[in-house]
Amino acid sequence: MPVNCHLPSGKSNLRKTIDGTISHDEKEKTAETIAFMLNEFFPQFAKEIYGKDISGQNKELLKEWFMHASVAAPFFNWRLFFPEIDVVGGFDIVIGNPPYGGTKIDDDIKNSLGLESKDIYGAFIARFLSSGDVPLKAGGVLAYIVSDTFMTIKSHKSLRKQMMNHFLHKMIRVHPDTFKATVNTAIIICERNSGKGTQIPDVHHCQMVDMTNISIHENYERFVEVLHRTEGFASRKNEANGEYAIYYYSQSLINTNSNIPFFVASPKLFAFMNDSGPELKIEWIEIRGNRIPFRAININGKDIKVVKLEQVAEAKVGLQTGDNPSYLFQNPEARGTYRSIEDFRELLLSEDDLEKIRSNEILRLDVIEKGITKNDKRSNRYFEGRYIVPYDKGGESDADEGWMPNYYVPTNYYIDWSEWAVNRMRTLTSRERNRLNGVTGGNDRLCSRFQNSETYFKAGITFSRTGYYAPTFRYSAYTVYDTKAPIIFITFQIENDNIFGILCSKLMKFIIKNYIGHTVDTQVDEIKEASIILNYNNEESISNLVKKIIEKQKKDPRYDYAPNEQLEIDRLIYEAYGLNDEDIQEVENWYARRYPKLVQVGQNN
Numbered sequence: 342m343p344v345n346c347h348l349p350s351g352k353s354n355l356r357k358t359i360d361g362t363i364s365h366d367e368k369e370k371t372a373e374t375i376a377f378m379l380n381e382f383f384p385q386f387a388k389e390i391y392g393k394d395i396s397g398q399n400k401e402l403l404k405e406w407f408m409h410a411s412v413a414a415p416f417f418n419w420r421l422f423f424p425e426i427d428v429v430g431g432f433d434i435v436i437g438n439p440p441y442g443g444t445k446i447d448d449d450i451k452n453s454l455g456l457e458s459k460d461i462y463g464a465f466i467a468r469f470l471s472s473g474d475v476p477l478k479a480g481g482v483l484a485y486i487v488s489d490t491f492m493t494i495k496s497h498k499s500l501r502k503q504m505m506n507h508f509l510h511k512m513i514r515v516h517p518d519t520f521k522a523t524v525n526t527a528i529i530i531c532e533r534n535s536g537k538g539t540q541i542p543d544v545h546h547c548q549m550v551d552m553t554n555i556s557i558h559e560n561y562e563r564f565v566e567v568l569h570r571t572e573g574f575a576s577r578k579n580e581a582n583g584e585y586a587i588y589y590y591s592q593s594l595i596n597t598n599s600n601i602p603f604f605v606a607s608p609k610l611f612a613f614m615n616d617s618g619p620e621l622k623i624e625w626i627e628i629r630g631n632r633i634p635f636r637a638i639n640i641n642g643k644d645i646k647v648v649k650l651e652q653v654a655e656a657k658v659g660l661q662t663g664d665n666p667s668y669l670f671q672n673p674e675a676r677g678t679y680r681s682i683e684d685f686r687e688l689l690l691s692e693d694d695l696e697k698i699r700s701n702e703i704l705r706l707d708v709i710e711k712g713i714t715k716n717d718k719r720s721n722r723y724f725e726g727r728y729i730v731p732y733d734k735g736g737e738s739d740a741d742e743g744w745m746p747n748y749y750v751p752t753n754y755y756i757d758w759s760e761w762a763v764n765r766m767r768t769l770t771s772r773e774r775n776r777l778n779g780v781t782g783g784n785d786r787l788c789s790r791f792q793n794s795e796t797y798f799k800a801g802i803t804f805s806r807t808g809y810y811a812p813t814f815r816y817s818a819y820t821v822y823d824t825k826a827p828i829i830f831i832t833f834q835i836e837n838d839n840i841f842g843i844l845c846s847k848l849m850k851f852i853i854k855n856y857i858g859h860t861v862d863t864q865v866d867e868i869k870e871a872s873i874i875l876n877y878n879n880e881e882s883i884s885n886l887v888k889k890i891i892e893k894q895k896k897d898p899r900y901d902y903a904p905n906e907q908l909e910i911d912r913l914i915y916e917a918y919g920l921n922d923e924d925i926q927e928v929e930n931w932y933a934r935r936y937p938k939l940v941q942v943g944q945n946n
Contacts (some may be wrong), residue, residue, distance in 0.1 A: 344357040377466065393726025417564045424478075431478030439465035441488040442524060455503065458496040461489045467500060470507050470531065482510075489527035490712040491513050492603040493859050495866060499577045505912060508532035509592050513571060516556045525553065526861075543593045549605040556933050581607070583933035583940070597621075598640045598800030598856070600870070602911075606855035607927045612638050613647060613872040613918070614856045626875055628653070628833045635875055640919035646876055646915065651869035654840070655830045657796055658865055659733070659822035662766055664774055668757045669837055672727065674738055675753035680757050685729060689755065694724045695731075699798050699819060709797045720758075729744065729820035732756035733826040736805040738813065743942030747845045748887065748931075750815045751893040767791070790824070797821050801828035802837065802844070804868065808937070812853065812863045814844045827865050842883035843873055845907070846914040877917035886910050903939075 427431055431479035445459035448697060454467040466485065469477040477483060491497040492512065511530040520526050534541070550571055557564040567585050570577075578585045590608035595601055597611070597618030604611060615621055615638060622637040622638040626646060633652055637644040650656070662668050670682040682689070690713075698705050701896055704721055714720045734754040736746030756762075772783035803826045814829075816837075822828050843849055858867040887905045893900040915925050933940045 342441070367455050373765060383403075391450045405541055406633050426476070429478065431476050432481055433478065434482045434484065435469055435477055436484045437465065438486040438520070441522075442482055449465060456497055457499045457511075458491075458494075460488070460491070460497070461492060466491075466529075467503055470503055470533065472503075472506070476531075476534045479533055483531045483533070485519060485528075485529050486526055486896045487529060488522075489525065490526045490860050492605075492877055493528065493600070493857065495600060495864070498601055501595075501603060504531060505541070505592070505595065505601060507534045508541060508545060510547045511550070512551060512605070513550040513568075513573065515552050516554065519557045519564075520558075520765070520800065541592055543591050545592050546589045547592045548721070549588045549603070550591070550604045550935060554584055554937065558768050579608075581927060581930050583937075588931070600857075602856055606851070606931065607660075607924070610642060610920075610924060610927065611642075611856060612853075613645075613852060614870075628702070628875070631833050638872075641924075643919045645874060645917075645919045647872045649869060650829070650871040650873050652835050653831065653875075655742070655832065655874060656827055656865045657793040657830065658824045658827045659797075660766075660788040660794070661792065661824045662756075663769060663771075663790070664766075668766070669732065669734075670755040670757075672753040677754075678756070682729075685755075688727050688729045690724055690727050690730050695798070695820060696726065699800075704797070708762075709794050712760040713758050716762050728757060728759035728762075729755050730758045730820045733803045733817050733822035733828070733922050734819065735807065735823065735825045736813050736815060738808070738810045740810060740936070740938045741942070743939050744899060744901065745858070745903070745939070746813045746815060748841060749891040750898070752818050756821055760873045762872055792824065794831065796828065799830065800837075801830045802827050802841065804844075804863075806814050806860065806868075809861055811861065812844075812868065814841065818899050827868070829868070836880070836884055838882050838884040840873070840888040841887045843914060844871070844908050847911050847912070847932050848914050848918060848928055849921070851931055855931065874917050879913045880918055883910055883913050883917075886913075 384517055388430075390488055397410040412466065414944040428515065439462040441460060441462040444461065445525050446461055446464050448459075450464060451459055452458075454471055455653050456463055456467055462485075465485070466483070469475050469483050482796055482844055491500055509529075509531055511528065511700070513528040517525055537738075543791045548571060552564070552567055554565045555567055570580070571587060577589065579589060588605060588608060590611075594608055594611060595603065597615045597616075598614040601604075604613075615636065622639075622644075624637050624646075625632050625772060629659050635647065635648045635652075638647050639645075666679060669677075669679040670685055673683060674785050697726070698708050698889055708722055711722065713730075714722045715726055715728055718722055731750050732754045736744050737753070755826050766789040767787075769788050770783065770785045771788055772785060774781040774788050775781065799818055800819050801817045802814055803822060804814045805826060807825060817828050829840075831840055853863065853867070857870050858864060886909055890900070890902045890906050893902070914930075
């Protein structure tokens, strides 16, 4: 006999009945029983859950919905499971540790929650902070332990945009061992806004904390001590040192950058990222006959001319071979398992050969398209049988010794650029590759991706984008480059050495890793957002110092520039960007927190 499931008592009775029916050992049978039960007691079940009638009872959906076999938060029907909460309009507080990594949510769930990323934990956040029917009441608190990747990466911008409609109270980035997760984690505390369209007042401040250097297992007492310092933050000032940092700033400040990053760093220096705030000031400058707009950023009473890197340079990703072992070689000491170049060194093109290709546009494009011939002596693509060229594939660093692969660091990798190799890369499918490797399956899709091939054999600055110390910047090999070693091509005839000095400075590392993308993988689109200063007084001095470093690196590949010329470059960059002593200490403290090994090596030297 049907009951009124719209009353709390009816829903509660139905829930108890179904709870008593569940048998985890017989899920299929249980799902069928539940289907009949809901059909009798809750005939409008499908329509209420999905907004439309579904012909018959879909047992799989019922099983996912009730048995929690799905990770999808939308299946959580809180009005049925917690009818007493429905009466008061939702939960007062939701505490959880949603899953992150591994399985992704489906497109329909992602789209229904207004997200761009398929990360599961993002769906759990949006389920309680989106604009739809949510279980968290107005004024209710959401407290989660989640991956910290959502704080800056572009694919989570829509999630951050949703969260900005509510009160951000705390975000505490903790040491990786705190929750024994495989990714860096953060504790977030948010309060649901009172209603749609209600603005968050400028006076509301959020607290952002960096405790990534304090292990809860190795130094529990210190962890607790610093954690207690985050309590009652309304009357406190910013604290930042080489061990931890606690910042307080108006939530509205986040909106002054178009990517809406949740940053754990100096609110003052975030001014360099202002590209959409109410105080944004746009002016124009002429560079080599080209007029480009710049942002006039006021730091310590001085207007600093700043542009995004993409306004004065192009950043491109390169080749994906689809079968590296067939084409690549490496120096014996390099990381990897490719063939040793020592057995093929006589087949390397000389620097004169490479310059011939670079200086002849017709030949350059021909080599890119067809490769280098091994045997046809009549061809202008013949180089005495040589066909292997240097290949930019990302740099390595030895942090224990304090060495970073910046400025001039010849690549450790090489690629077969013969006619055979180029033709195979352009035609080999995944099915054919699998067959050659004795594996079944695959499809007719090409294995390789010739991305931005028109720029191969051109001069540029390459950067390693993946790793704890990334990005690192150096002169490219001016040949072919990998998707893991993108190239920056400077436009407007700006001096490369000046850009080098800026990109390799501590300040630029601070800006990129705090405000643009704090994860271990620095994307090309993130590099384009770097704040580059224009027309500053000490350009020549910085350029000369960079030249000195490169000259010394050519003589000694492991020349330690950090305690020498780099110190003066950093000082000149601080000065050019208008920083005072307090600002400089802010950057230096962050660098000590982020790269303690490098700082320790520098102190020992």
